[in-house]
Amino acid sequence: MGETQIREAKWQSEEEQAEVGIWRCIFGFTEMAVVKCAIDLGIADAIESHASPMTLSELSTALGCAPSSLYRIMRFLMHRGIFKEKINSQGSLVYTQTCLSRRLTRHGEQSMAPLILLESSPVMLAPWHCLSARVRATETPPFDVAHGGDIWRYSATNPGHSQLINEAMACDARLVVPSMIRGCPEVFDGLSTLVDVGGGTGTTLQVLVKAFPWLRGINFDLPHVVSVAAEFTGVEHVGGDMFEGVPEADAVFLKWVLHDWGDDECIQILKKCREAVPDDKGKVIIVEAVIEEADQGDKLTEVRLALDMVMMAHTTTGKERTSKEWGFVLGKAGFSRYTVKPLIRTVQSVIEGFP
Ligand SMILES: C[S@@+](CC[C@H](N)C(=O)[O-])C[C@H]1O[C@@H](n2cnc3c(N)ncnc32)[C@H](O)[C@@H]1O
The missing domain is CATH 1.10.10.10 (Winged helix-like DNA-binding domain superfamily/Winged helix DNA-binding domain)
Structure with missing residues (x-):
């Protein structure tokens, strides 16, 4: 030819x-x-x-x-x-x-129905019509255009939508946390207390204290979220604002929380986490997507890039990050080193930040 x-x-x-x-x-x-x-x-x-x-x-x-x-x-x-x-x-x-x-x-x-029901809800679909506003960056963010305030303010006054979010997050936690326990259980070695910041209604800690019964969990989230959380032996629910302070523990766990925020807010949250853990054995355990710098053919890359678009539509400043970008926010918040552990067949990786 x-x-x-x-x-x-x-x-x-x-x-x-x-x-x-x-x-x-x-x-x-x-x-x-x-x-x-x-x-x-x-x-x-x-x-x-x-x-x-x-x-x-x-x-x-x-x-x-x-x-x-x-x-x-x-x-x-x-x-x-x-x-x-x-x-x-x-x-x-x-x-x-x-x-x-x-x-x-x-x-x-293996149910993922709650995540589909959240993402296909009229409340979550409406902001997509204003995605260009976020890209122009000079206009009101898409979720605010559609609902008059950011997603967390909206959820605080709309219990039905808050429940949809809580159930969707719990569904993801039931899949991801066991994958973490199988893939990198050493992350929890030597810990007696763990605070889950933005932990929703506490599913992550329920799974963790069941697997590691010596662990005491503190589930920390906004007051309207913890007020509807079920009691579970070994897990204490604490309401508060992570921008003001985080309860003390051996380590802080943050799953699908930091991607909701831009770098400045992430650094503020991580500084509060840094203050909450001891200098010697303390650490933050972040469970988030890590965007590859160059396409390595991972089948879940498409999902991670879609999640980044979801952050554009549904949050004011949120985004998915590359390993280097995770290193940047951790460094600025006072963590001297970090590691990234991918999880098999899972959208998120485990990023540990050490003082
Ligand atoms: C995307 S959800 C993640 C839930 C949970 N970590 C998970 O992955 O299953 C983000 C959580 O951050 C919480 N959140 C938002 N703003 C917060 C704040 N200022 N202080 C504490 N929690 C907050 C929300 O209520 C929500 O439960």
């Missing part, structure tokens, strides 16, 4: 990709919307709790749905690998779960 033909073939293949790619841009939202619909209907829960795979007739009766509409929803989801169909021993076409659809159950071990 000559050089002109090679260039022509490359152009043709780019054109073909663009023909499909542009439709993904136009209708990309349908995936989230239909998955939310599946969660609202309880499709994955119904199949999970049924003794065997279900026919369309069984599923529509169980869910109280019109079979013709449910069929179209299932066809769409199956095309994306969410649910599959097979012929059972009686020769009927039946729907079964897949690894992906199991994550749409409400309470299953």
Whole structure:
């Protein structure tokens, strides 16, 4: 093939990709919307709790749905690998779960439904319409345009939305913290007390004190969040503002908190954390995404970059950071060194900062 033909073939293949790619841009939202619909209907829960795979007739009766509409929803989801169909021993076409659809159950071990319900809620979708305001940086941040204040102020006066956030965060903690306990349990060696700053309703500490029963946990969050947190042996709930102070402990844990803030606020929070831990064995344990400087082909890079866009839409100054950027904020806050430990098949890594 000559050089002109090679260039022509490359152009043709780019054109073909663009023909499909542009439709993904136009209708990309349908995936989230239909998955939310599946969660609202309880499709994955119904199949999970049924003794065997279900026919369309069984599923529509169980869910109280019109079979013709449910069929179209299932066809769409199956095309994306969410649910599959097979012929059972009686020769009927039946729907079964897949690894992906199991994550749409409400309470299953791998459930990620609460995160989908949060991100697809009207409150969280509205700011996306004003994303350009954040990029211009001269205008009011997207969440404030949509709701008249930042996400934490909005949540303090909207208990329903606060609950959606708390449940979504608890769902992530139930997946990430066990991955951390499996992948780098040494992070907790020698600790007797641990304060989880911005710990939500305390799921992270519940999982940790169960795994390390000698550990005493302090779950620290805004007063309206800890006021609805369930009691758990070994975990004390403390309400307060991390910009004013952090309860003392051997180490501070911060998961998905610092990415909500710009560098200046991060440094302020980390300085308060630094004051709360002892000089000798103290440390901060940060669980956050680490953006690669150069693409190394990690399948979760796309998710981390999407999370960075979520920070743009939903927070005033938040962002995802590279390892170097984590080092910068830690250094400015008075931590002399830091390490980064990636977690297998997990969006977040573990960053430890030492005095
Ligand atoms: C994205 S959530 C992370 C929750 C939890 N760490 C997790 O990953 O499961 C951020 C948390 O920071 C808390 N937060 C926001 N501003 C705070 C402040 N000024 N002081 C203490 N907590 C705060 C929020 O209430 C929320 O629970």
